Amino acid sequence: MSRPPSPTPARWFKALRRTRLGDPCLKTYPLESVDLLKRARVAFQAGRTLKENFRLAQLEAVVQMLEEHECDFVDALGRDFRKPRFETVVSELILVKNEAVYAINNLKKWMQPQKVERNLSTTLDDCLVISEPLGVVLIIGTWCSPVQMCLVPLVGAIAAGNCAIISPSECTVHTTELLHRLIPFYLDNECFHVILAGMSDLPEVIELKFDHVFFTGNKEDGSKIALAAARTLTPVTLILGGKNPCYVDQHCDISTTVQRIAWARFHNAGQSLVAPDYILCHTDVKARLVQALKCCLMEFYGSNPQESRSFGRIVNLEIFNRTRDILWRSGKVAVGGHVIEAEKYIAPTVLTDVAESDLVMQKEIFGPVLPILTVNNVDEAIGFINKQEKPLCVYAYSTNGKVISRLMSETCSGSFCSNDCILQSVMVALPFGGVGASGMGSFHGRYSFDTFSHKKSCLLRSARFECVTYLRYPPFEERNLSLMTWASSLSQKSQGWCQIM
Numbered sequence: 233m234s235r236p237p238s239p240t241p242a243r244w245f246k247a248l249r250r251t252r253l254g255d256p257c258l259k260t261y262p263l264e265s266v267d268l269l270k271r272a273r274v275a276f277q278a279g280r281t282l283k284e285n286f287r288l289a290q291l292e293a294v295v296q297m298l299e300e301h302e303c304d305f306v307d308a309l310g311r312d313f314r315k316p317r318f319e320t321v322v323s324e325l326i327l328v329k330n331e332a333v334y335a336i337n338n339l340k341k342w343m344q345p346q347k348v349e350r351n352l353s354t355t356l357d358d359c360l361v362i363s364e365p366l367g368v369v370l371i372i373g374t375w376c377s378p379v380q381m382c383l384v385p386l387v388g389a390i391a392a393g394n395c396a397i398i399s400p401s402e403c404t405v406h407t408t409e410l411l412h413r414l415i416p417f418y419l420d421n422e423c424f425h426v427i428l429a430g431m432s433d434l435p436e437v438i439e440l441k442f443d444h445v446f447f448t449g450n451k452e453d454g455s456k457i458a459l460a461a462a463r464t465l466t467p468v469t470l471i472l473g474g475k476n477p478c479y480v481d482q483h484c485d486i487s488t489t490v491q492r493i494a495w496a497r498f499h500n501a502g503q504s505l506v507a508p509d510y511i512l513c514h515t516d517v518k519a520r521l522v523q524a525l526k527c528c529l530m531e532f533y534g535s536n537p538q539e540s541r542s543f544g545r546i547v548n549l550e551i552f553n554r555t556r557d558i559l560w561r562s563g564k565v566a567v568g569g570h571v572i573e574a575e576k577y578i579a580p581t582v583l584t585d586v587a588e589s590d591l592v593m594q595k596e597i598f599g600p601v602l603p604i605l606t607v608n609n610v611d612e613a614i615g616f617i618n619k620q621e622k623p624l625c626v627y628a629y630s631t632n633g634k635v636i637s638r639l640m641s642e643t644c645s646g647s648f649c650s651n652d653c654i655l656q657s658v659m660v661a662l663p664f665g666g667v668g669a670s671g672m673g674s675f676h677g678r679y680s681f682d683t684f685s686h687k688k689s690c691l692l693r694s695a696r697f698e699c700v701t702y703l704r705y706p707p708f709e710e711r712n713l714s715l716m717t718w719a720s721s722l723s724q725k726s727q728g729w730c731q732i733m
Contacts, residue, residue, distance in 0.1 A: 259428050259429065259430070259433075260427035260428045260429055264427070265397075265427055265429070265437050265440060266440060268397060268425040268427065269368060269397065269440050269442070271422050271425070272368045272395035272396075272397060272422065272423060272424075272425060273367070273368050273395070274422070275395055275420070275422035275423045276365070276367055276368055276394070276395045276423070280395075280420070280422065280423055281365060281390075281393045281394060281395060281423055282365070282393055284339060284340060284343060286420075287339060287390055287391055287393060288336060288339060290390045290419055290420060290423075290424075291332045291335055291336050291339075291387065291390055291391065292332075292336065293418040293419055294328070294332045294383060294386070294387060294390070294418070294419070295329050295332045295333065295336075296418060297414055297415075297417075297418040298325050298328060298329055298383075299329075301410075301414060302321065302325060304410055304414075305320060305324065305325060305379060305407070305410065306320045306321070307406075308404075308406040308407040308409070308410040309324065309378070309379070309404075309406075309407055311405075311406040312378070312403075312404040312405065312406050312407050312547060313404075313500060313501065313503070313544045313545055313546075313547055314544045314545040315500060315544045316541060316542050316543075316544065318542070319499065319500060319544070320379075323377070323380070323499065323500070324377065324378075324379040324380050325379065327380050327384065327658050328379060328380060328383040328384055328387065330660055331383075331384050331387045331388075331660055331676065331677070331680070332387050334660045334677055335387050335388070335390075335391040335677070335680075335681070338677075338678065339391055342363065342391065342678060342681050343363065345360040345361065345362050345363075345690075346360065346361040346362075347359065347360060348360070348361060357691060357692055357693045357694060358690075358691070358692040359689075359690075359691055359692075360689075360690040360691075360692070361687050361688065361689055361690070362687075362688045362690055363392065363681070363682070363685040363686070363687060363688075364393075364685060364686045364687075364688050365392050365393030365394045365684065365685060365686075366392070366394055366443040366444045366684055366685065366686055367394060367395070367442075367443030367444075368394065368395045368396070368397065368442055368443055369389050369394050369395070369396050369397075369442055369443055369444040369445070369446060369684060370396075370397050370399065370437070370438065370442040370444070370445045370446070371385045371386055371389065371396055371397070371398045371399065371446045372399045372434060372445070372446065372447045372448070372449070372457065373385075373398070373399070373400050373401055373448060374401060374448040374449040374450075374471075374505065375401035375402075375403035375404045375449075375503075375547055376500065376503040376504055376505060376547075376598060377448075377500075377504070377505070378400055378401055378404040378407040378408065378411075379407060379411075381448045381471075382398050382400050382411060384675065384676070384680070385446045385448075385469075385675055385680060385683075385684075386398060386424075387680060388675055388679075388680020388681055388683060388684050389446075389680075389684045390424075391680070391681045391684075392680075392681050392682075392683075392684035392685045393685075394443070394444075394684050395422075395423040395424065396423070396424050396425075397424075397425045397426075397427055397442070398411065398415070398424070398425070398426045398427070399426075399427050399428075399429050399434065399437070400412075400426065400428075401449075402428070402429070402430045402431070403547050403548055403551075404547060408428065411426055412426045412428060431453055431456075434456075434457065434460070435456055435457070435459070435460035436460075438457065438460040438461050438464070438466065439460055439463060439464055441464045441466065442466055443466070443467075444466065444467050444468070444469070444683075444684060445457060445461050445466055445467075445468045445469070446468070446469045446673075446675070446683070446684075447468065447469065447470050447471070448471040448472075448505065449471075449472065449473070450472060450473050450596060451472045451473065451474065451596075451669060451670075454470045454472045454671065457470070458470060468672070468673070469665070469671075469672065469673030469674075469675065469683055470666065470671040470672050470673065471505065471624070471664075471665055471666060471671050471673075471675070472505075472624065472666050472669070472670050472671040473505040473596050473598075473624060473670070474509075474596065474621060474622075474623045474624050474666075474669060474670045475509045475510065475593070475596065475620060475621075475623055476506065476507065476508050476509045476510075476623045476624055476625040476626065476627065476645075477508070477509070477510060477512055477613075477616075477617045477620070477623060477626055477627070478493060478508035478509075478510065478511050478512065478626075478627040478628070478629070478653070479511075479512045479607075479610070479613045479617075479626075479627070479628045479629065479630075479639055480493075480511055480512070480513045480514060480517060480521060480629045480630075481514055481517075481610065481628070481629060481630035481631075481632060481635050482514040482516045482517050483630050483631045483632045483635070484517070484629045484630050484631055484651075485631065486517065486520050486521060486524050487524060488651075489521075489524075489629045489651075490521065490524040490525050490527075490528045491528055492629075492651070492652050492653055493508060493511070493525075493602075493627075493629075493653060494525060494528045494529060494532060494580075494602075495532075495653075496508055496653030496654045497600070497602045497653075498529070498532070498533075498543070498580045498600045498602075499654075500544055501543065501544040501545055501546060501578070501599065501600050502555075502578075502580075502597065502598065502599045502600035502601060503544075503546070503547060503551070503598045503599065504598075504654075505624060506624060506625050506653075506654050506657040507653065507654065508602070508625075508627050508653055509596070509597050509603075509623075510586070510592075510593065510602070510603045510604070510605060511602065511603070511604045511605065512605055512606075512607050512613045512616060512617070513604050513605065513606050513607070514606070514607060514608070514609070515606045515607070515608055518584075518604065518606050521604070522566050522567070522582060522584060522604065525566075525567060525582050525602075526566070526567045526582070529567060529568070529580050529582075532580075533580060537568075537579050537580055538570070538572065538575070538577055538579065543580070543600075545575060545576045545577055546576040546577070546578060546598075546599060547576075548576070549573070549576060551598055551599070552571075552573065552576045552578065552599075553573075554595075554598075555578055555597065555598060555599030555601060556571050556573075556578065557591070558591050558592050558595055558597065558599075558601065559571070559578065559581060559583075559592070559599075559601050561590070561591045561592075562583055562586060562590035562591050562592035562593070562603065563583035563584060563585050563586035563587070563590055563592065563603055564583065564584050564585040564586075565581060565582075565583060566582045566583065566584045566604075567580070567581060567582040568580050568581035568582060568600070569581050578599050578600055578601070579600065580600045580602075581600060581601045581602065582602050582603075582604065583601065583602065583603040583604065584604050586603040586604060586605050588605070588616075590603070593605075610635050610638055610639070613639070614638065614639065614642050614643060617643045618642075618643060618644075621668060621669035621670070622644050622645055622646070622666075622667050622668035622669055622670055623645045623646070623670055624645065624646045624647065624666045624670040624671065625645060625646060625647050625648070625649065625653075625654075625656070625657065626639065626640075626643050626645040626647075626648050626649075627648075627649050627650075627652075627653050628640070628648075628649075628650050628651075629650070629651055630650070630651075636650045636651075644667060644668070645667065645670070646664070646665055646666040646667050646670050646671065646674075647662075647664055647665075658676075659676065660676050660677035661676075661677055662676060662677075663675070663676060663677075663679035664676050664679075665679075703715055703716055704716070
């Protein structure tokens, strides 16, 4: 398969001058955004992205970029978060490559028209649903997973045949610079662009009028994005954070439970949209759970997590100060609690004696803090979860299948996972997205393709059988209505739905 078109030498040197490694990238101003949008719009209208071979070449280029610059991504995320190489490769790069390879392997099937059931009046016709690309889409990635949340939606946009403009977060400076530098050398220079805009600038960018906006981030910023998009009637996908509950039943394997929760909560120093935000623990296992968490954190990060090469840092002082304030004004520290502002370091921390009114239960947690509340039974846990806004994820740990079934069916959330965390949010075969306050729309695999496609209904009729269809034409006569009503009754009996010819 041929590689995507390379940039022209003039553009190559221009990009090199703009984005030399180590130099700060310059902010993209509104006029530049207008120019990039026009270029992408012209490329889309010329049909540049429609062919399967073009889409496959771009998807292969994404994989190639990640493979050839793995060390650069590890270095960039290390600078932004002090993120361990293991976490970068597993939770960022491999996830994107999996999505791209899955799309490559299934693209032909996804692009094929889908035939739908015919009825009496369309027996000799073709009834099809065709997946059309939307046009030029805007992808706004969140800072807590800056590679994954920019490139996984991009894979879906490419597969669906769109042009795309990507806006990585301004919080992750080094990763954003790297994406800004690399994407022009791997993807088509007319169809795909990276802009550098702060959250305050994005509403103005959105009002330039895109065909779809895909946003991942917090609820407050998501509201601003949705409001800006509404002014131009632009459809949106919102993947928003929230308070993800995790119920721990008295009937569970404490050792396995604690390892899986601790991995999910303290991964990337707790900076995640999908990590469990709090534990609802059965009263009978609270003491064992806290002790097991203490031992687990010792195994994971040693007696001094500050010195561990497996534990990262908070992305910036704003998030650090916010998380520290939440920590100091909530519950009682059972494990951890140590903070160092100069390093943006917060130790893995477990809080007990937490009240529902505490700040840690009112705010999203983007840091390594895990509050524990107690409940007396599963009914109380379900009631507590249902009192809150609908979360992005609900987690439940129990060896009792009935308990798991009840949590899954009696709570509402964007996703659900039993006896583990996060994995449901990264599987290419499962849709992932929010509901209510945690967002709208979904992505991953085929669902990303559908998110960035318009499902166009097509009826390809013949000119025959006018001897039947004439019944619908004026002048309206009672005899014609009786015949059509009779035909409809036959359809209802044989096909379960009514069809008026």
